[in-house]
Amino acid sequence: MKKQDWAERLKKLPPYLFAEIDRQKSSLKEKGVKFIDLSIGDPDILAPAKVIDVIYKSAKVKDNQKYALDQGKLSLRIAIKKWVKNRFAVKLDENKEILPLIGSKEGLVHFPLGFVNKGDYVIIPSPGYPGYRGAALFAGASVYEAALLRENNFLPDLGKVPIGVRNKAKIIYLNYPNNPTTALAPMSFLEKVVKFCSKYGIILAYDNAYSEIYFEDKPHSILEVKGAREIAVEFHSFSKTFCMTGFRIGWAHGASELVSTLLKVKTNIDSGIFGAIQAGARFALEKEQSYVKNLRKEFKNRRDFFIKNLQKIGLGNAYADSTFYVWVKLPRGIKSSMDFVKYLINEKRIIATPGIGFGKYGRGYARFALTVKKDILKKAIDLLEKI
Ligand SMILES: Cc1ncc(COP(=O)(O)O)c(C=O)c1O
Structure with a gap:
């Protein structure tokens, strides 16, 4: 061709x-x-050996060999809810605020399809995970690269985002712990971001794929911030936390309208996550601390x-x-x-x-x-x- x-x-x-x-x-x-x-x-x-055992056993179960329900197994959503509560002291509704994904990339990239129209902006961190740019462009958005400079501890200076972009921005992607700069985001910064997004009506897609790969300071969830529950969705990954990159499983949690819109997009694209992988992921969250x-x-x-x-x-x-x-x-x-x-x-x-x-x-x-x-x-x- x-x-x-x-x-x-x-x-x-x-x-x-x-x-x-x-x-x-x-x-x-x-x-x-x-x-x-x-x-x-x-x-x-x-990946944890016992997770593989669970997947092996679960693969033999007839139900798991069929199309999975598109919202993910309830047992997995409850395990996610408990894990998030333990880890971040954030309470979630397993029916409205949690959505298992075929890896966090899948959700991150499909997310703008539910919100972005031609002429809208998506703000992405630069340097940043390359998937965000593809996600924005596939949805027909214009891309604004927010600089992560070392003189600003690799945090974007939101004051520098031009007014024209702020007014036309539908989504901002942020990712801390950050790939590739390794920076963490302090609470004071996250609070500023949530205020900024609320003021300009921008959806915050917060990529927390590396939430468990830290050494000194423990990373936050964006949902710890007041007001975030209305404007943010956070993405998590089993790839980094449990070295399960090839298994393809992650999840999104956050504002119920954002989660349900992503589900609507996904229902038209995929047919769920292999049930045995979901069972393995649940086990990992419950037993592999x-x-x-x-x-x-x-x-x-x-x-x-x-x-x-x-x-x-x-x-x-x-x-x-x-x-x-x-x-x-x-x-x-x-x-x-x-x-x-x-x-x-x-x-x-x-x-x-x-x-x-x-x-x-x-x-x-x-x-x-x-x-x-x-x-x-x-x-x-x-x-x-x-x-
Ligand atoms: C920042 C960031 N987000 C998301 C992903 C995607 O991870 P997953 O394997 O869950 O799709 C990666 C993978 O490298 C990443 O670096």
Whole structure:
């Protein structure tokens, strides 16, 4: 098929960053070249073994082999409700305010289809998870990139959003703990955001996929903020919390009208989540708290090791306050993050992600994902030593 046959919405999309990197990886693999992959946020750690047992058993149950109900199993929604209450002291109605998803990406990307018309704006963080841009463009929105700058602790300065954009914005995406900058959002900032959204009638899509990957400060839920329940929906993921990336399960919770609109969109797109996966996810929420604690310990260990050594080799201008990423300011003299990453692939056989792939304000940075064991990180440090 010729490129000009693509729909306009597809032409507007930049190349999906991770797909580009995947192509380079495949080419190295085909040539039999060994490399260290620190690019994609897919942990090397296995999902909890007992979750797999539950999924295995549940897969044999006839009901689970049929189309799943589109709102998700009640038992899973109740488990989510209890987990959210324990973790954030936020009370939810399992029938109106919780919606299981086929991974948080699925919900994040389908969400604007329920709200956005041509001419509306969607505000996305830059640098930010690439899915938000695609979501906005697929829904026909114009995109405004809100800069996350280190001088502002990687929080957007909402005062800088032009009035014209504020008035036409339908949705703002925010994500803390943040991928890729690793920043956390203090309560004072979240309160400002909720006020801003309420004032301008903007829906807040709060991506909390990394809520459990923290080291010092515990991340908040946006629903802890007064007034958020009317304007916000929050997204969670089993991918990061329980290393269940391939299972495809997450959830949304928040304002009942936002949740029901997302359900309406989804009913027209998918036919629910495999029941056995839902049963496994429920088990994870109810029984695997110590797995999550150990996971945090492991990532902290990796982070402390990597950061200490980055400092030693002159790449110490780096951020790693949460998540399993390290956001590194490029060494002086290297301007292009793409050039830097290409150099790492070609000369060091290390794959990182160029900052520019996360939006224009990612320029001058690269992201390393600590999704390999410490001995491999040590090898990477040895290779990086002679940059
Ligand atoms: C910030 C952020 N949100 C959402 C997702 C999607 O996660 P899921 O696997 O739940 O779709 C990712 C995945 O890397 C992410 O980094």
